[in-house]
Amino acid sequence: MDWDKLRIFHAVADAGSLTHAGETLHLSQSAVSRQIRALEESLATILFHRHARGLILTEQGELLFDATKSMSRRLDAASARIKDSAEEVFGELKVTTTTGFGTLWLAPRLPTLYEKYPDLNIDLMLEERVLDLPMREADVAIRMKEPSQADLIRKKLMTVRMRLYASQAYLDRAGTLEQMENIGQHRLICQNPSAFQVAAGATLVGQLLAYDKPNLLHVNNYFGVLQAVLSDLGIGVLPDYVTEDFPNLVRVLPEVESGEVPVFLAYPEELRQSKRIMAFRDFVQDEIIAHRKSIRDGAAPLI
Numbered sequence: 001m002d003w004d005k006l007r008i009f010h011a012v013a014d015a016g017s018l019t020h021a022g023e024t025l026h027l028s029q030s031a032v033s034r035q036i037r038a039l040e041e042s043l044a045t046i047l048f049h050r051h052a053r054g055l056i057l058t059e060q061g062e063l064l065f066d067a068t069k070s071m072s073r074r075l076d077a078a079s080a081r082i083k084d085s086a087e088e089v090f091g092e093l094k095v096t097t098t099t100g101f102g103t104l105w106l107a108p109r110l111p112t113l114y115e116k117y118p119d120l121n122i123d124l125m126l127e128e129r130v131l132d133l134p135m136r137e138a139d140v141a142i143r144m145k146e147p148s149q150a151d152l153i154r155k156k157l158m159t160v161r162m163r164l165y166a167s168q169a170y171l172d173r174a175g176t177l178e179q180m181e182n183i184g185q186h187r188l189i190c191q192n193p194s195a196f197q198v199a200a201g202a203t204l205v206g207q208l209l210a211y212d213k214p215n216l217l218h219v220n221n222y223f224g225v226l227q228a229v230l231s232d233l234g235i236g237v238l239p240d241y242v243t244e245d246f247p248n249l250v251r252v253l254p255e256v257e258s259g260e261v262p263v264f265l266a267y268p269e270e271l272r273q274s275k276r277i278m279a280f281r282d283f284v285q286d287e288i289i290a291h292r293k294s295i296r297d298g299a300a301p302l303i
Contacts, residue, residue: 001039001042001043002038002039002042004035005035005036005038005039005042006039006064006068006071007025007068008021008025008027008032008035008036008039009035009036009039009047009064009065009068010065010068010069010071010072011024011025011032012032012036012048012055013047013048013055013057013061013064013065013068016054016055016056017054017055018032018033018036018055036048043060043064045058045060046058046060046061047060047061047064048061070135073135073136073137074136076136077136077268077270077271088119088275089117089119089120089275089276089279090117090119090120090276091119091120091121091276092121092122092123093120093121093122093123093139093140093276093277093280094123094125094136094137094138094139094140095122095123095124095125095138095139095140095141095142095280096124096125096126096127096131096137096138096140096141096142097124097125097126097141097142097143098126098127098128098142098143098144098221098222099126099127099128099221099222099223100221100222100223100239101142101144101222101239101241101263102124102126102142103126103221103222103223104222104223104226104239104241104242104245105241105242106124106142106284107124108245109283109287110122110124112283112287113279113280113283116279116283117279120276120279125138128196128197128221130143130147130149132149133147133149133152133266133267133268134149134150134151134152134268136268139267139268139271139274139276139277140265140266140267140271140277140280140281141264141265141266141267142157142263142264142265142284143263143264143266144160144198144261144262144263144264145198145261145262145264146262146264147264147266149266151268151269151270152266152267152268152269153266153267153268153269153272154264154265154266155264155265155266155281156262156263156264157263157264157265157284157285157288158263158288158291158292159260159261159262159263160239160240160241160260160261160263161200161239161240161257161258161259161260161261162198162200162201162204162237162238162239162240162257162258162261163237163238163239163240163251163256163257163258164177164235164236164237164238164251164252164253164256165229165235165236165238165242165243165249165250165251165252166229166234166235166236166249166250166252167229167230167231167232167248167249167250168248168250169232170229170232170233170234170235171250171252173232174186174187174234176252177235177252177253179253180207180208180211180253180256181211181212182211182212183208183211183212183214183235184211184212184213184214185212185214186214186215186234186235187214187215187216187217187233187234187235188205188208188209188214188215188216188217188234188235188236188237189216189217189219189225189228189229189233189234189235189236189237190205190208190216190217190218190219190225190236190237191205191218191219191220191221191222191225191237192218192220193205193206193209195218195220198261200258200259200260200261201237201239201258201261203258203259204237204256204257204258205237208237214234215234217233217234222238222239222242225237225238226238226242226246229249230246230249235252239261240257241291244291244294265281265284267281
């Protein structure tokens with residue numbers, strides 16, 4: 001199969017349009033169309049259904065697109081390894097982590113990384129879905145559980161716990177919660193126990209809801225829970241690491257907390273020698289060391 005035609009096919013399938021693919025490839029629409037027709041003729045099949053709103057892949061087109069996506073990721077991996085053979089740390093690094101950790105812990109610390117490596121470009125992907133690192137959906141992941149995918153290098157960074165926090169203004173208005181049995185007198189801000197989240201958080205929420213049911217506000221990530229707590233709406237179930245940057249939060253029921261939640265950094269075995277990966281790994285580890293030192297020096301205990 002002609003590699004150039006496959007490259008053009010992939011761009012068209014990805015864009016869903018001859019025009020947009022041509023703009024990406026710096027080719028005219030007619031040149032792109034000719035290459036697609038030639039590829040279809042060589043395969044003796046139709047790859048696209050054509051209509052006024054654009055192009056839709058046929059079943060055969062979907063099969064070929066799956067193959068070209070895999071090829072593209074492999075080529076990206078090879079390109080990354082070639083670039084990383086140099087001593088300089090530069091280029092794109094795709095980092096994935098949860099919305100809460102990425103927003104509340106990682107993003108505020110990135111200026112330190114950029115100051116040291118100004119030519120490094122971070123593509124920060126915040127989502128609860130576990131991306132496929134061996135297939136290069138991301139280069140490195142920070143996750144709240146040990147990754148189960150094969151062929152990954154993994155390192156435990158730290159542990160966190162889920163705890164209860166509120167603003168002083170809310171407690172002044174609603175009263176202090178002295179016993180978990182009295183949670184029904186308050187508004188609880190948390191993720192829905194049935195939603196995708198760390199098991200320890202869901203377990204803690206389940207324990208709270210076993211008592212008199214409180215007024216509830218469900219938010220689908222911890223950043224939203226934090227904003228609601230800061231807005232004096234109620235008592236929030238939050239990971240302990242957020243309090244370092246929000247020291248005015250008041251811990252409610254200090255004896256109540258979840259089990260430990262491990263935090264892991266992981267990346268593909270094939271990127272073991274990547275300068276960008278090593279730079280990011282060292283940056284995260286240095287920030288965690290600084291975080292622990294601030295605790296020893298008198299900050300509220302978080303981990």
